[in-house]
Amino acid sequence: MGMLKEFKDFALRGNVVDMAVGVVIGAAFGKIVSSLVSHVIMPPLGYLLGGIDFSNLFIPLSDTPVSTLAEAKELGVPVIAYGEFLNAVIDFLIIAFVLFIAIKQINHFFPKAPPKEIRKCPYCKEAIADDATRCPHCTAQL
Template sequence: MGLIKEFKDFAVRGNVVDLAVAVIIGAAFGKVVSSLVNDIIMPPIGLLVGGVDFTDLMVVLKEAYLDPSGTEIAAVTINYGNFIQFVVDFSIVAFAVFMIVKLINNLKRKEEAAPTPPPPTVNKTEVLLEEIRDLLKKQG
């Protein structure tokens, strides 16, 4: 019974829930960034470099062939186009995360730098009246 309670306490702790939400949002954000890169950024770049689709860029180390039994053996390739694609994806995600962290840090600095309001000024008349009140209390 103690193990179940301990797990429940762990699972509902704020940090674990926040982490789960962050992972889910991060996965969705990754898909959005992949679409941005694949569908919007890379086609014009490919057009600028001669209509090349970066995902098709590769170095063939060994051509595909048919073995004596008639089975096709796939080519051995280094797919550097996919690598370029992932580097662009990573760069965009890293920049977006950097901007979010920078925004959060700026908001924290503004909260820390907010001046504390000065203590309320006391009117001289109020001070005199309080002193008179206190003197009257001592006499009575």
């Protein structure tokens, strides 16, 4: 009974719920960016590079002749699908850039508080607590 209560307290703690919401939103955002890369960015880029379809770039690891990645998967031919890897790298770079811009804007709207001034002993210059009446380092009366 106690373990169930502990789990409930853990699972319903604010930061755990916030993290779960962030993961779900992040997954949805990842799908949007993947679609952006696959359907909007890569086709013109492939066109500019001579009609290359990055998602169909692969190296077959078998003697069985295949002309497309779909055909290789259908026949069970082992391949190195480096085109899909390139798409994943581009996805990552776009997501990282968008998050960088978003966090930069959020930080602009919510500036950090200036760091608190650390109180130092006037004699030995070591850090001391704000309410200290004697330095714990040199024992000087403050």
